[in-house]
Amino acid sequence: MPRRKSSSVKTLRTKERSTAAGGKTGITRRDVLKVGAAAGGVAVLTSTKAFRTHFPAAVQAQPPCVLDCKSLGSPAHHPFLQTLTPPPILATTTLNPPAQQSPNINAGEAPRCDHQRWSEFLPQKTYALHAKESSWLFHPDFKRTTNIWAFNDNIPGPTIIAKIGEPGIVRFFNDLDPTDTGIQFIPEITTHMHNGHTASESDGFAGDFFGPGCAEPVSICPPSGPMPTPTSDYCAEGSWKDNHYPNIYAGYDEFGAPGDWREAQYSLWYHDHRAMFTMGNSYKGLAGMYLIFDNRDSGNENDPNGLRLPSGYGIHDFPLVFSDRTFNSDGSQLAFIPGMTGDKWTINGQIQPSLNVAGRKYRFRFLNTGPSRTYQHQFRVEGQTAPLPVTVVATDGNLLEHPIVITNSDPANPEWLHSVAERYDVIVDFSTVAGKNVYLLNLFETDGCQYVGNCSPSPLPPGVEIEEVTARFVVGDVVPDPSRIPDPLTEYPPMQQGTLGTKEWNFQNNGSQFVINGLTFDPNRTDHTILQGNAEIWTIRNKMAMSNWTHPVHIHFEEFRILKRNGVAPGPTSLESGRKDIVRMPPNNEVVIYMAFRDFHGRYLIHCHNMLHEDNFMMVKWEISNS
Numbered sequence: 001m002p003r004r005k006s007s008s009v010k011t012l013r014t015k016e017r018s019t020a021a022g023g024k025t026g027i028t029r030r031d032v033l034k035v036g037a038a039a040g041g042v043a044v045l046t047s048t049k050a051f052r053t054h055f056p057a058a059v060q061a062q063p064p065c066v067l068d069c070k071s072l073g074s075p076a077h078h079p080f081l082q083t084l085t086p087p088p089i090l091a092t093t094t095l096n097p098p099a100q101q102s103p104n105i106n107a108g109e110a111p112r113c114d115h116q117r118w119s120e121f122l123p124q125k126t127y128a129l130h131a132k133e134s135s136w137l138f139h140p141d142f143k144r145t146t147n148i149w150a151f152n153d154n155i156p157g158p159t160i161i162a163k164i165g166e167p168g169i170v171r172f173f174n175d176l177d178p179t180d181t182g183i184q185f186i187p188e189i190t191t192h193m194h195n196g197h198t199a200s201e202s203d204g205f206a207g208d209f210f211g212p213g214c215a216e217p218v219s220i221c222p223p224s225g226p227m228p229t230p231t232s233d234y235c236a237e238g239s240w241k242d243n244h245y246p247n248i249y250a251g252y253d254e255f256g257a258p259g260d261w262r263e264a265q266y267s268l269w270y271h272d273h274r275a276m277f278t279m280g281n282s283y284k285g286l287a288g289m290y291l292i293f294d295n296r297d298s299g300n301e302n303d304p305n306g307l308r309l310p311s312g313y314g315i316h317d318f319p320l321v322f323s324d325r326t327f328n329s330d331g332s333q334l335a336f337i338p339g340m341t342g343d344k345w346t347i348n349g350q351i352q353p354s355l356n357v358a359g360r361k362y363r364f365r366f367l368n369t370g371p372s373r374t375y376q377h378q379f380r381v382e383g384q385t386a387p388l389p390v391t392v393v394a395t396d397g398n399l400l401e402h403p404i405v406i407t408n409s410d411p412a413n414p415e416w417l418h419s420v421a422e423r424y425d426v427i428v429d430f431s432t433v434a435g436k437n438v439y440l441l442n443l444f445e446t447d448g449c450q451y452v453g454n455c456s457p458s459p460l461p462p463g464v465e466i467e468e469v470t471a472r473f474v475v476g477d478v479v480p481d482p483s484r485i486p487d488p489l490t491e492y493p494p495m496q497q498g499t500l501g502t503k504e505w506n507f508q509n510n511g512s513q514f515v516i517n518g519l520t521f522d523p524n525r526t527d528h529t530i531l532q533g534n535a536e537i538w539t540i541r542n543k544m545a546m547s548n549w550t551h552p553v554h555i556h557f558e559e560f561r562i563l564k565r566n567g568v569a570p571g572p573t574s575l576e577s578g579r580k581d582i583v584r585m586p587p588n589n590e591v592v593i594y595m596a597f598r599d600f601h602g603r604y605l606i607h608c609h610n611m612l613h614e615d616n617f618m619m620v621k622w623e624i625s626n627s
C-alpha cells in the first residue's frame with residue numbers, strides 16, 4: 001500500500017482547476033514531493049531537520065506528521081475541535097402578503113411571469129429565506145467570525161424538507177446591502193432550485209436576478225421568446241420574489257397527479273445563479289439543500305411500505321455539504337484568490353469537524369457546492385489500510401436501480417469523483433468498525449491541497465495524512481438498526497421511442513474564453529427550442545482547445561440518462577448508470593444523453609457548473625415551447 005496516491009494517478013488526471021484563462025499548471029509543491037518520493041527520494045518534510053525548519057514549536061511537540069500544504073492566506077487550525085452539525089430545517093411560515101399567481105409588484109415583489117399551473121399546484125407549505133450579510137464562525141481557532149452572505153444567517157442555508165404532492169412557495173428576500181459590490185460578487189440574486197421539476201419563472205434563470213438597488217422594473221415575460229431590451233442590465237427592482245415549487249414527478253401530464261413515480265428526485269439544492277456572479281455569491285454562502293420525500297423514500301426506516309433507508313434528518317440521514325474556501329489571516333474575511341480552490345475544505349460550514357456515530361447504517365447526502373473543486377471521497381478506518389466500502393444509493397438525487405458498492409480500491413481508476421453540484425447519497429455501515437475512528441478523505445488534490453497547520457489529535461490510518469482528511473467519525477457501540485438497503489431500489493421510466501430530435505453541444509475554449517458551440521451566454525439569444533412534451537437525444541462534447549479542463553456540465557429541468565460515453569454505454573456498476581443532471585466532461589470526451597421536456601415551458605440553461613466557467617459565460621439558454 002503506497003503511503004499516498006502514486007504519482008501515476010496524477011498523470012491520469014486532467015486539470016480541474018479553474019482560472020478562466022486556464023493558465024495554471026495544476027502542479028503543487030505537494031505533487032513535487034510525491035513525485036520525488038515515488039522516484040525513490042526521501043520524504044523530505046518528515047526528516048527531523050526539515051520538520052524543525054518548517055514548523056513552529058507547538059507543532060513540533062506533537063507526533064511528527066506531514067504538513068506540506070502551504071497556506072493561501074488562511075490561519076492554521078486544530079482538527080476535530082467541532083462537532084459536525086447538520087444545517088437547520090427551515091420552518092414553514094405564513095407569508096404576508098400571501099403568495100399569488102401574478103407578481104405582487106406593489107408589495108415589493110420583483111417582476112416575473114405568472115406562475116404556470118398555479119391553480120393545479122396551490123401552495124400548501126410556505127417558507128421565507130432572507131439573503132443577507134451575516135457572520136459565521138468556520139472554526140473555533142479563528143480569532144473572529146467571517147463576514148458572509150447567507151440565507152437566514154446559516155452556512156449552508158437551512159434545509160427545506162418537502163414532500164411529493166405538497167406544492168410549496170419559497171419567498172426569497174434580497175436583504176443585501178445594494179452598495180456591497182465586489183469584483184466577483186454583487187447584491188443581486190436569482191435562486192436556482194437544482195434540479196427541481198420547476199416552471200421557468202421559478203427556476204432561477206441566470207438572467208432573472210433582482211434586488212432593491214436595481215434601477216427600475218423590467219418585464220421578463222413571456223418565458224418563451226426573446227427577452228425585452230433591458231435598460232442597463234436585466235436586474236429587476238424588487239426586495240423579494242416567490243419561487244413556486246410544485247413538488248411533482250416529471251410526467252405529470254402523461255401520468256396524472258403526482259406524475260411518474262419513476263422520475264422521483266430526492267436530494268436537491270438551491271443556490272444563487274446570478275449571471276457573471278454565481279461563483280462569488282454562492283462562495284459567500286448563498287446555497288442550501290432541498291430534500292424531497294415520497295411514499296417510497298419516506299424518511300422513516302421503520303416504514304413497512306417504504307424503502308427503509310436510514311432515516312432521521314441530522315441523525316441517521318445526514319447532509320454533508322462541501323465547499324472549499326480561503327480566508328484572510330484572522331479568518332474575518334473570505335479571500336477571492338485566482339482559481340478559487342480554497343485551502344480550507346468545509347463541510348456544513350465547518351472545518352475538519354468530528355461526529356460521534358453509532359455502530360449502524362447512516363445515509364450521508366454528499367453535495368459539492370463548489371465553487372470549482374472536485375473531490376474524490378474515501379472512508380478509512382484507523383489501523384486499516386483498505387478503504388471502508390460504502391454503498392451508493394442515489395446519484396444527483398435519483399435513486400439507482402440497484403445499489404452500487406464502491407471500495408475505491410484502485411486509486412488509478414477512481415470510482416467516486418465528485419464534481420461541483422453533483423450529489424451522492426451514500427450508505428455507510430459503521431457496525432463493522434465499532435469503537436474505532438473512521439476518517440473521510442479527499443484524495444483529489446489536483447485542485448490544490450488543504451492547509452491545516454496542526455497534526456491530528458487521534459491516530460490516522462496507515463498512510464493517511466491530516467491534510468487529506470475532511471471529517472472524522474467516532475464510532476460507538478453497535479446498536480439495533482431497522483434500516484435497509486433494498487435491491488432493487490427503484491425502476492427507471494422507459495424512454496420515448498421513434499425519431500427523436502437531436503442537438504449537439506460543444507464545450508470549447510476558443511483561445512481567449514469558454515464557449516459552447518462557439519458562443520458565450522446571452523440571455524437574449526435562444527440556442528435551441530424543444531416542443532413541450534417531447535424528448536431528445538443530445539450529444540455533449542468537450543473539445544479540447546487551448547486548455548484541458550474537465551467541465552461538469554449541468555442541464556436544468558429534467559434528469560437525463562447517459563446513453564454512451566465515447567461510444568460505450570455505462571456498465572451496471574458505473575455511477576453513470578443512474579439518472580443524472582450533471583455529467584463530467586473530461587477533454588476529448590463525447591457523451592450522448594436522453595432527456596425529456598415535459599409539463600412546463602419557458603427558458604432554461606445548459607452550462608458548465610465550475611462556477612468560474614459559468615461566470616465566464618460557458619452557458620447558453622434553450623427553451624421549451626408550448627406552441
Ligand SMILES: [Cu+2]
Nearest residue numbers: 551608610613
Ligand atoms: Cu467548465
